[in-house]
Amino acid sequence: MCGIIARIGDDDSAVDELITGLENLEYRGYDSAGVAIKNGGGPEVFKRQGKISRLKDVLAGEVPDGGLGIGHTRWSTHGPPTDENAHPHTDCTGEVAVVHNGIIENYDELRSELASRGHEFESDTDTEVIPHLVEEELARGASPELAFRRTIRKLSGSYAVAMITERDHAVYATRRGSPLVLGVSDGEYFLASDVPAFLDFTEEVIYLDDGDVVVVRSDDYEISTLDGQTVERSVSTVEWDPEDAGKGGYDHYMLKEIHEQPTALRQTLRGRADGTTGEVHLEDFPAGSFEQVERVQFVACGTSYHAGLVGAGFLSGGGVPAQTFLASEYATSPAPVDEDTLVVGVTQSGETADTLSALRKANASGARTLAVTNVVGSTAARECDDALFIRAGPEIGVAATKTFSSQVVSLSLLAERIARDVTGSPTEESRERLAALDELPGQVQQILDYSNAQKIAKQYRDSDAYFFIGRGTVFPVALEGALKFKEISYEHAEGFAAGELKHGPLALVTPKTPIFAVFTGENDEKTLGNVKEAEARGAPIVAVASEDHEEVAQHADHVLTIPETHPDVAGVLANVQLQLLSYHAADLLGRPIDKPRNLAKSVTVE
Known part of the structure; x- marks a missing residue:
């Protein structure tokens, strides 16, 4: 949740590369986005609530030049998605800009102390305490690096933080409990929450450990502990091709x-x-x-x-x-x-x-x-x-x-x-x-080539709720089918062990609640009995089963067919059909399939 990126290099292409990085990280959060660019003076901040396209509209007018910058795409934890709560955040002077992924658990205490000393806050976020703490350390005469280290010592919680300041041409970053990787290329360096952020520009990466502090300049980087002891981290080559992380002609x-x-x-x-x-x-x-x-x-x-x-x-x-x-x-x-x-x-x-x-x-x-x-x-x-x-x-x-x-x-x-x-x-x-x-x-390829999931999704698009049932190794598949359906369609869906349907959930069954029942060739007689119980209450039945399962077909309104296989493997095939069902149901409803509301790909807070 939340994605951060930083870029430093000799040329002035920071904005374009930061935006590319943010678009590649948008699966980590899409409530708001922002960048801070440094070129000579203090960091210049641009940020907007909503998707990255809104930030691009803002930058389309006057794109600032600069080789150094930080960016952020947000999944809200503290405060709603607004322009004010979007990152980067700055101090009172505008000299320090920070992006952050994670949660500062002691931010209430820190914010109260800072406010009592005259600091003014513009957002509801926990992140904003960080630049204000750095501001105080700089005012006491500390260098940007020392100010950063002293500030990090005061934080409790999980975080990946990247900072730039007016005083020098460098990025300061650290991590604790949230991911942070360093991308290494000729003439430029990147820091990001995940490798896809900079995969368009380099395949050489360094995975940072908890407690690492990295100082990145245009021509070099140094990794050390919070106490300043230098540490070595190996460079790895990522085997993914940038096209692997693209849509490849698909709609989603x-x-x-x-x-x-x-x-x-x-x-x-x-x-x-x-x-x-x-x-x-x-x-x-x-x-x-x-x-x-x-x-x-x-x-x-x-x-x-x-x-x-x-x-x-x-x-x-x-x-x-x-x-x-x-x-x-x-x-x-x-x-x-x-x-x-x-x-x-x-x-x-x-x-x-x-x-x-x-x-x-x-x-x-x-x-x-x-x-x-x-x-x-x-x-x-x-x-x-x-x-x-x-x-x-x-x-x-x-x-x-x-x-x-x-x-x-x-x-x-x-x-x-x-x-x-x-x-x-x-x-x-x-x-x-x-x-x-x-x-x-x-x-699996057979299913992808011949599935009728789209037709079935259209048939039941106006239902009140959707129930998924299975036994044994496909009980988890029923749970997963329901989870996939609810998270991208926003429709009510629940998964149950097939035998549990009669112990309460059957009270919810009506002709407007289709039952998706998974059959594997094992314990099918009992699952079929549960199907008949729902059928007797008027519920439509969609079976996920092999096409030669005639008895199941007799009691089903529709069948999502899977090839005949070992019962322990059938669940994977059944799950593919349920994935397609969920996708087409969400697509028919016009949902933002890749970016469902309130959710993020990687949940890095407890």
Whole structure:
């Protein structure tokens, strides 16, 4: 949530490159946007409530020259989205400009103290205390760098901060609990919340650690601790192509990313699973890597939580005790955590604040930790004992699609590796599952080519509510289908374990509440019984099932068909149909699909 960018170089192209960076970061927040440009004098600030297009309109008149600048796209936490609350924020003199991602937890106290000393505030944000604190340090004779370091020491909370001042030609930045990466190129440097911000300009990046302070000038940079001790951070080359983060001719990022799933799944599976021999080869986890594990706990949020539920089901079915926790609730969980516990943090970005907090609790309890993430160099990947990368490629749409599919497949492989290490050799069941995974990318492509989801979305666009049900490994798919539907269509949708429909939710069922029921070939008789209960109350039934499932078809008004496959793999196929359903429903309603209201891609505050 919120995206920051800074650019410094020898030429005067800061504005254009900052705007490009902000557009690439808009998935992190789109309530308001702003830039501060420095050319000779003090920082010149331009900011507007709303999308970045409004800021571009402002800059279209007189674009300021300058090689140094900072920018920000906001997801509101303190104060509504207004011009005044947009970043960058400045001090009383206008000499200091700051952008910030995160939350300053002690800002009320700091703001009261500053106001008592005569400082005047123009916004409701927590961020604005930062430039005023720097202003005081500068007035005491500190250099900009010293003033910045002293100010950071006074802050509590999570943050990534970038600052420029009138006094010198440099960017000062630091991070604690919020992501920040440094982009390195010939003649220019970048700082940003995420790599896509500057991928158009450089593929060379440095992932900063919590507590790092970086001072970037036109010709060099220096990274140190808050105490000033120099530290070395390695330069990595990002393998994404800038076009990977573009729409590629699709109307929305979400639709593009749904259609990228066959490729993403091939990348996830490449070199890791052999459906012919039944072997699993996870690059950093040879046979025996998990022999000492007695229990597995998954911690995650949102879509990743649903993937974690699937993963726990795989492990439990393989004879390994496993549970899934909402990361935000993990701190109060009574579940045992010790050195024989493996805690798996499932997080697309690797920066989700609640998940990082849960992983840190697990580390403090002596557990082994493992991150399942899409981002090499992310905080989760660096702080955990181990990491398994899902290899889905960049995902820009706020509503996760291809990363969910890649997470589920990655967790399936991880569960297979753990189960074999803990309980013994592969079973015939596991070999069949791996063989089904081999076929999965092609089967997803079949769905994308022939889905009738758009027609069904149109049929039920005026419904009162939408219910999704499933059993076993597709109960989480029902939850995910409902989450996707509600977050981009703004229509009421709920997911239930199929058997729970009659224990309360059935009171809401009417002819205006379609039921989307997922069938996998396992426990289908019971799910069909639940469908009949809803059917008897007049509810329209949409089944997600293989096309040869005749009995299901007899009781369904429509069928979203999926290819025949192993029951444990069917959920991924069913989910693709539900993603398409949600997309087309939202598109028919004219919703801003890639940027649903009140939501952001990466939630970096607890």
